Amino acid sequence: MFIETETTPNPSTLKFLPQQQVMEAGTREFTSPEAAEASPLAQAIFDTGEVTNVMFGGDFVSVSAAPGVNWTELKPQIVAILLDHFVSHAPLFAAGTAGGISVPPEEDAMVVEDDPANADIVAQIHELLETRVRPAVASDGGDIAYRGFKDGIVYLGMQGACAGCPSSTATLKHGIEGLLKHYVPEVVEVRAA
Helix, strand or coil, X not given: CCCEEEXXXXXXXXXXXCCCCCCCCCCEEECCCCHHHHCHHHHHHHCCCCEEXXXXXXXXEEEEECCCCCHHHHHHHHHHHHHHHHXXXXXXXXXXXXXHHCCCCCCCCCCCCXXXXXXXXXXXXXXXXXXXXXXXXXXXXXXXXXXXXXXXXXXXXXXXXXXXXXXXXHHHHHHHHHHHHHHCXXXXXXXXX
């Protein structure tokens, strides 16, 4: 088995491609060792002591190194952990009930409740995010989470390699905002949540 790596726009994050499916659908982000307890793979990566974020995507694993960590030393450790996991066909998540592996809402994430009167607008936003935006940010090892729409403002959360990336503001303001404003005239601004 060969695990390919790619750089991302975020210099602290590398994208690892195991040449097989990681997640069947969606993404899952782990921002702490405690959160990583839901996944033996994420926990093993955090156990290096040099990682601040792990994200699983459809065919990739993004890993963010702690400030000051040298990727030259960390990268072989991560590749070894990934090889062990995928060669052994270990489960991605710890056994338990569906409730045990559910993703609780982020406590510090801002969420804006959508007005039911804006259902058509919100549906258009969701479709554009799923078909145009998420594939683009996934190619960089990240993901984007919809947090709400209110008064013409779309609130989005950046995840994985996109969280903390120096170019994330430009991505939100120039890329995503321009796309949404073009296709959904009711959108006047996009903000990070």
